[in-house]
Amino acid sequence: MKKIGFLSFGHWRDAPGSRTRSAADALLQTIELAQAAEELGVDGAFVRVHHFERQLASPFPLLAAIAARTSRIELGTGVIDMRYENPLHLAEEAAATDLISGGRLQLGLSRGSPETVLRGAEVFGYRPAEGETAADAARRKTEVFLAAIDGARVARTDPARTGVSGGLAIQPQSPGLRDRVWWGSGTRATAGWAARAGMNLQSSTLLSEDTGVPFDRLQAEQIELFRQAWREQGHDREPRVSVSRSVLPITEEIDRRHFGGRPDEDQVGLLEGVRSRFGRTYAGEPDRIAEELAADAAVRAADTVLFTVPNQLGVAYNARILETITRHIAPALGWAAAEPVARGKP
Structure with a gap:
């Protein structure tokens, strides 16, 4: 049985036609859209995280606020750029948010996407070690984070103050969070690394490799390689x-x-010097979109499908898009609505 969710980039801009003109608009409207999505039976509310952009950048206050205003819907990120993170502080923030939500956090991490800022993580005070790439640094930090939320002792007590010597774990700890961490992967190799590390897979809408096959087939290959690596690792859960x-x-x-005339085929180009393939946009009549998505190899292979929303068109507009998706598109993919939650009746 599939799950569906929405994914918001949280753009804001004071421009003609925008209903999301400020950072406050982007944050508050995301909370409102999550409430509306829960009422429709949607399973997840996910947000992108981008620094130095007019987009959502600090997910945990936002996700905690959504948690306080909802009762069932999953709360997720897609993705947090680990180059910018202190992994132990992230462990504290994630566990606290997960506890507030009652265990609904689905935490997507990754190396992050190409940026307009020059060496942004270094501006935040984080520089890769000598001989280490940015991707290496992101994976190293992720391993520290995973150990921290798993209760590893990452600090020592001060015997002069406590009278004892021992190890201390990050607090709080949130049981079950470790199984709800995802890795955003843009290649087949990093999908394999995620499987070996015991993380779920968020397959990117941009794959930084191109073998000439359509995007959905390339993505389906990545998913199969991930699952094969997972089986070989012998993890005790699906x-x-x-x-x-x-x-x-x-x-x-x-x-x-708004959307007529959108390109309906994959886009291929160079990204950071690497030939990459971007997934197409599905725009058109709902029945035709349902047919095309039902034939999408990667959609068939995944258990969760996230639908990106044009958040600058406002809550009411995006709630209508989600209603069309839940009524006419998602059921054709094998999704069945969760029991809707009426607002004000958690």
Whole structure:
């Protein structure tokens, strides 16, 4: 049985046509959209994390606020760029948010995407060790984070103050959080690393490799390699796998004005000097989108599908998109609605 969620980039801009003109708008509207999504039976509310951009950048206050206003929907990130993070502080923040939510946090981590800022992580005070790439640093920090949320003793007591000598773990600890950590992977190799580390897989909408096959097949290959590596590692649980899709159903004339004429094929180009393949946008009549997604190899292989939302069009508009998805598109993918939660009746 599949799960579905929405993924918001949280853009804001004081520009004509934007209903999300400030950072406050982006944050508060994301909370409102999560509430509306829960009412529709949607399973997850996920947010992108980008620094130095007019987008969402600090997920934990936002996710904790969503948790306080909802009762069932999963809360996630897609993804936190580990180059910018202190892994022990992240462990504290994640565990606290997970406890507030009652164990609903689905925490997506990664090396992060290409940026407009020059050496942004260094501005935050984090520089890779000598001979270490940015990707290496992100994976190293992730390993420290995973150990910390698993209760590893990462500090020593001060015998002069406590009278004893021993190890201390990060507090608080949130049981079960370790099984709800995901790695955002843009290659088959990093998908294998995620499996060996015991993390769920968030397959990126941008794969920094191109073998000439369509995006959905390339992504399905990545998912199969991940699951094979997971089986070989002998983990004692089944992993989760998510894919994201840009889905823009056209049901009214305003939708046609916004989304008509969008490209309906994969895009291939160079990204940071690497030939990369980007997933297509699905725009059109809901029944046709449902047919096309049902034939999408990676959508079929994943257990969770995240639908990106054009958040600057406002809560009401995006709630209508999600309603169309839940009524006409997601059921064709093998999804069944969770019991809706009426607002004000957790």
